[in-house]
Amino acid sequence: MGSNRRQFIFGSLAAVSPLPGLQAKSSPRNISVRGNIICLTEELTRLYEVVPDCDDRGHLYAVRTAAGETYPLLPIDSAAAVWMDERYRQRELNVVARIFPQGPHLEVIKYQSFKDGQLHDLDYFCDVCMISTHKPGPCECCQDPVVFRERPAN
Numbered sequence: 001m002g003s004n005r006r007q008f009i010f011g012s013l014a015a016v017s018p019l020p021g022l023q024a025k026s027s028p029r030n031i032s033v034r035g036n037i038i039c040l041t042e043e044l045t046r047l048y049e050v051v052p053d054c055d056d057r058g059h060l061y062a063v064r065t066a067a068g069e070t071y072p073l074l075p076i077d078s079a080a081a082v083w084m085d086e087r088y089r090q091r092e093l094n095v096v097a098r099i100f101p102q103g104p105h106l107e108v109i110k111y112q113s114f115k116d117g118q119l120h121d122l123d124y125f126c127d128v129c130m131i132s133t134h135k136p137g138p139c140e141c142c143q144d145p146v147v148f149r150e151r152p153a154n
């Protein structure tokens with residue numbers, strides 16, 4: 001194979017290969033997203049008359065940044081507090097998460113809040129068992145209800 005031919009093949013492959021930079025985006029990334037929680041379905045109902053069915057299908061919660069970007073939350077256990085506790089939907093949050101090349105959804109790692117401009121850690125605590133958890137409900141040890149905490153982050 002002559003070098004001209006080789007060069008031609010290389011050129012053809014380059015033409016159909018992914019855009020520069022896509023390689024770096026082909027794996028999960030850790031990000032922090034600051035914003036408020038919205039239900040994307042209800043927002044699209046308001047804007048475009050999408051017919052909602054949140055009661056039967058569940059809310060499609062998403063973080064909306066001040067710049068107007070929208071990141072839907074994967075409906076997984078680590079994200080549960082937004083569905084279960086309205087305080088998470090009333091506060092401005094910092095969502096620490098992973099984001100994937102397949103889409104804009106966030107895998108929530110943890111939620112923090114902004115209170116008086118200060119970053120706060122959020123959790124639920126059983127002060128009998130001294131166990132911290134990420135969603136409301138009975139303590140996994142003693143079954144007493146866990147109590148919401150919002151404490152300044154260091």
Ligand SMILES: [Zn+2]
Nearest residue numbers: 039042054059
């Ligand atoms: Zn909804």
Ligand SMILES: [Zn+2]
Nearest residue numbers: 126129139142
């Ligand atoms: Zn307990």
